[in-house]
Amino acid sequence: MTANPHAHEHVLLQMLRIREFENRVQSLFSDGLVKGSTHLANGQEAVAVGMAFALHPGDPVLCTYRGHHHTIARGLPLESAFAEILGRATGCCGGKGGSMHLTDKSLALMGSYAIIGSHIPIAVGAAWASTLTHDGAVTCCIFGDGTTTIGSFHEALNLAAVWRLPIVFICENNLYSEYTAIGDVVPIEHPAADRAGAYGLDRIVIDGNDVEAVKEAVSLARERASAGRGPSLIEALTYRHGGHSRADPGDYRPREEVELWLSRDPISKYADRHEVSTQRLEQLGAEARDEVDRALRKALAAPAPAAEALLSNVWSEESS
Amino acid sequence: MTIINYRKAIAEAIARSMREDPKVVFLGEDVALAGGAFKTTVGLREEFGPTRVFDTPISEQAIIGAAIGAAMRGLRPIAEIMFADFLGTCWDGIANHAAKIRYMTDGAYSVPIVIRAHGGAGLGFGAQHSQLYDGLAMSIPGLKVVVPSTPSDLIGLFQSAVRDPDPVLFIEHKALFDVKEEMPPEGHVVPLGKAQVVREGSDLTLVATGAMVPVALAAAELVQDRRIDCEVIDLRTLTPLDMHSVLRSVEKTSRLILVEEGPGICGWSSEVAARVADEGFWMLDAPIRRVCSPPTPTPFSESLESLWLPKAESVAAEIESYW
Ligand SMILES: Cc1ncc(C[n+]2csc(CCOP(=O)(O)OP(=O)(O)O)c2C)c(N)n1
Ligand SMILES: [Mg+2]
Numbered sequence: 001m002t003a004n005p006h007a008h009e010h011v012l013l014q015m016l017r018i019r020e021f022e023n024r025v026q027s028l029f030s031d032g033l034v035k036g037s038t039h040l041a042n043g044q045e046a047v048a049v050g051m052a053f054a055l056h057p058g059d060p061v062l063c064t065y066r067g068h069h070h071t072i073a074r075g076l077p078l079e080s081a082f083a084e085i086l087g088r089a090t091g092c093c094g095g096k097g098g099s100m101h102l103t104d105k106s107l108a109l110m111g112s113y114a115i116i117g118s119h120i121p122i123a124v125g126a127a128w129a130s131t132l133t134h135d136g137a138v139t140c141c142i143f144g145d146g147t148t149t150i151g152s153f154h155e156a157l158n159l160a161a162v163w164r165l166p167i168v169f170i171c172e173n174n175l176y177s178e179y180t181a182i183g184d185v186v187p188i189e190h191p192a193a194d195r196a197g198a199y200g201l202d203r204i205v206i207d208g209n210d211v212e213a214v215k216e217a218v219s220l221a222r223e224r225a226s227a228g229r230g231p232s233l234i235e236a237l238t239y240r241h242g243g244h245s246r247a248d249p250g251d252y253r254p255r256e257e258v259e260l261w262l263s264r265d266p267i268s269k270y271a272d273r274h275e276v277s278t279q280r281l282e283q284l285g286a287e288a289r290d291e292v293d294r295a296l297r298k299a300l301a302a303p304a305p306a307a308e309a310l311l312s313n314v315w316s317e318e319s320s
Numbered sequence: 321m322t323i324i325n326y327r328k329a330i331a332e333a334i335a336r337s338m339r340e341d342p343k344v345v346f347l348g349e350d351v352a353l354a355g356g357a358f359k360t361t362v363g364l365r366e367e368f369g370p371t372r373v374f375d376t377p378i379s380e381q382a383i384i385g386a387a388i389g390a391a392m393r394g395l396r397p398i399a400e401i402m403f404a405d406f407l408g409t410c411w412d413g414i415a416n417h418a419a420k421i422r423y424m425t426d427g428a429y430s431v432p433i434v435i436r437a438h439g440g441a442g443l444g445f446g447a448q449h450s451q452l453y454d455g456l457a458m459s460i461p462g463l464k465v466v467v468p469s470t471p472s473d474l475i476g477l478f479q480s481a482v483r484d485p486d487p488v489l490f491i492e493h494k495a496l497f498d499v500k501e502e503m504p505p506e507g508h509v510v511p512l513g514k515a516q517v518v519r520e521g522s523d524l525t526l527v528a529t530g531a532m533v534p535v536a537l538a539a540a541e542l543v544q545d546r547r548i549d550c551e552v553i554d555l556r557t558l559t560p561l562d563m564h565s566v567l568r569s570v571e572k573t574s575r576l577i578l579v580e581e582g583p584g585i586c587g588w589s590s591e592v593a594a595r596v597a598d599e600g601f602w603m604l605d606a607p608i609r610r611v612c613s614p615p616t617p618t619p620f621s622e623s624l625e626s627l628w629l630p631k632a633e634s635v636a637a638e639i640e641s642y643w
Contacts, residue, residue: 121388
């Protein structure tokens, strides 16, 4: 994204690492090694990588159960992410969180939340703390299009706007809320942007498959927030290549729609724009795959949590 | 000697915690400029200013969420929910987030917040403004629950709640607002998880919380004429639950009656009864009894509400039925 020719490859590699990571998670799930549920972000990598390049170190990020891409883009080590998803002791939450709850305090990754919309007020609280402690951080909160229909979204936006908090809201509009097309459940075309005006915010719709557009929009929003000019709500149009979760084939979506969006794949789009050859792209893909496989091998070798972990950290040390 | 009532003790408790720790901030609906819907927070905005005491929109989810997020970033927020009934709009933040974040992150994050709510029946507020929600709250691992019954306890327990690294639900009983007591000295702290024997006795143990403590004490007076000597225990906190004090009393008295405001189904009295049956069965001379409200919403009409609330006479009748 800068004059440095290798910078392009760095951006590509970040997206490829996420893509390969998600591919591995899918196979681990199919092989029965990952329990419960997983929600993959294949196709949505540009939102996460663009966001991560725009934020500063220490900026809190809160995301959702579909949060592997955001946490990895913000620096969560692949091994720590895999181990958590596999329920191992070395996972970022000691195996007590799981795929839907990747968290890393050392990276200001304040959590991935699985109750729709619930993390938006928490993110507002994180931003509120910054105005009280003057730590200069700008909080970023990511959620989906379907999330704009739950009350906490509106409560949180209103509070953030009226208190002019340093926060950037990113709505990843992937056109579906589980198995329901967003157009079937909201009366407007842009579920986030069309509501921004209700909170005195600008209407911002961007191509979420264009990593540079994401970086630019988030950078502007970040600047605005740190200048004390309050929150921004960015609606990033994107698409998940796969289904909602687990083994969902996503076949409720029209074939032409899927094909259209596959042709807008954020990785090939970026590679084309920067004239990265197919061959080079494949090399980078292989590099990412190697890194992912190494991380996975280590995670698979890690032990399950010890039985004592069952009872620990329900309460603080002082009370247990 | 300064006398303080329970209503004013609330503002006093908050002020003491805010003077002690600059990281304590306070938010809620109408709490700052208006001094609270019940005038329980008068003077705080004046003393601590607009960077520590905040009026919010009517947004319980946002209030609880903001408190959680700020706590995860190092502050010590106190959030007011005007009526405990309104916890119904924000249990998600409390139960799914505040109470679980420490566990789900294996200790990386903690959520040191105090959620204060005005609860309880007896004032004719009807079914949607009279609940305590104490039993429900108590069933959530990771959440502490405090139910003060006197001004001095309120102030002392509140200091512990604010200092506690875990989320605390602090339920203040509306029917106790006019209860008066001597103002406790600066530095007065009551630890969480320590019940109080408020009346010593040898024949029977009565356990109560909140507005049922004076009811239990009155019942003890009523049966005194019949030479029945009751011990009365105020649990003060439901989580942590001081079973040690209850069992020690039952060891002495061999009889136990639990007095709970509300239907008591899966309430604190069910839990205490189960634990005593389990750990103290051989100390008992008679079955454990409970005096609770009937299993209905809180009725509005004064005549019905007074039937609904456990009363000293019904507790006394239950006591006498043992002999
Ligand atoms: C409060 C709540 N209701 C319902 C669900 C079940 N659920 C999980 S994901 C989801 C769809 C969310 O869609 P969207 O916000 O667009 O995010 P996406 O999955 O597309 O990233 C639903 C309904 C939930 N987790 N929480
Ligand atoms: Mg969606």
